[in-house]
Amino acid sequence: MVKETSTYSISELAKEFGVTTRTIRHYEELQLLLPERQGQKRIYSLADRIKLKLIVRGKRIGLSLQESGELIHMYEPGRSNVDQLERTVEYIGASRQKLSQQLRDISTMLDELDKAETGCKAELESLRKAANKE
Amino acid sequence: MVKETSTYSISELAKEFGVTTRTIRHYEELQLLLPERQGQKRIYSLADRIKLKLIVRGKRIGLSLQESGELIHMYEPGRSNVDQLERTVEYIGASRQKLSQQLRDISTMLDELDKAETGCKAELESLRKAANKE
DNA sequence: ATTGCAGTTTACGTTAACGTAAGTTATATT
DNA sequence: AATATAACTTACGTTAACGTAAACTGCAAT
Structure with missing residues (x-):
């Protein structure tokens, strides 16, 4: 069974990637993630999930959050x-x-x-x- | 020209591995290196150099100093x-x-x-x- | 109505890995 | 003898990456 929706709560992502919600919020403080909101609650998209995956993978090979941030940035609009x-x-x-x-x-x-x-x-x-x- | 002696000063090692002397002393505080002394001065052996090399390499792939320390430990006597x-x-x-x-x-x-x-x-x-x- | 989650914000605390500064000592050179 | 150079010790400072605690909000089930 695979997920059919393409949005996630913070605790869903935390569980999936083996991190705490604090950690995910921390990444947001650093602008690595910028989820939508429904009132107060954060709603993560598939794109957010992919970014988080990249960050977690980056950490495994010793990247700093800054470096992961720069990598994320590469996959984004900026191609002006x-x-x-x-x-x-x-x-x-x-x-x-x-x-x-x-x-x-x-x-x-x-x-x-x-x-x-x-x-x-x-x-x-x-x-x-x-x-x-x- | 290759080195013929098998001892090194702290600044020689620092230069070779691109770190500061403070960094090398720090590794000693953590017991990763335990060089001989000549009076006050630290005298590093070939073994010390190899350990330092391992630490630096470990850092490149994201190992903590603790982890590198454990790896070093593996190559050591302890085989009792x-x-x-x-x-x-x-x-x-x-x-x-x-x-x-x-x-x-x-x-x-x-x-x-x-x-x-x-x-x-x-x-x-x-x-x-x-x-x-x- | 209240109990209980899941989520939120704010803010101070902690650990790792050094940096940096100040003051001391030993050796070598001019 | 004075100065430079490379070493040393002590100790406080800094940055990254969260941890932890406190106090608040909204919804759901008993």
Whole structure:
């Protein structure tokens, strides 16, 4: 069963993305989200949900809220003039470089984890052999 | 020309890794580094340098200093007993999972950047065509 | 009518990761 | 001997990203 409506309450989003409502309101304070209102209550659109998803994903790879904000901004209207578009393309290039570096870093770490694990398991083996000889 | 000695001053390391000496001392406050001393002066070994490298790399992919500290700990003596070794292997597994998730996140972001870039460039093209028609 | 959620605002508190400044010491150079 | 340079310690300051508490609102069910 998939959702049929395209609006969400704050607690629905909070539950879905594993954050608190305070966190979501905080993102709004920083202008990362700007939900509609029904009276006092915040009503989140599908677009808001996607932005939140991007923020949460960004956090997993160590982006600051500012950086996520800039990424969000890229997917938005602002494509008014050439100057703006060119700066966006530049920013995309820089982002790609940073992400590529992260890929390399993660590969290195995974390699090192493999080595460490192999070492641990060998160590465990020899400890168990020694224990059996008693 | 490669370094032949295997000790470093704090400012050498700071320069090499692009951090301040304050930062390096901070890592020592958190017990991530424990350099020798010559009187007051800190003398860093090759092992210290490697740890620092790991910390800096960890920061690039969004690890906290605590997490980097735990990773460092894994590469260290502690292999005394079976219990400890097993917990280390578990921790390695968890780390690998987290890193794998990051790999997926980064791939997704790179894809989205590609789409955004394509969109921008198309937009730029049509803007330029329009400008030429004047 | 009141009890109970789910939501709201306002505002101060907290943690991580350093920055920054002030004053001290040791070594090397002019 | 005086000065510069690189190190050091102590301690308070700062920013990001929320946490937490208090007090209020609106609607729904008992």
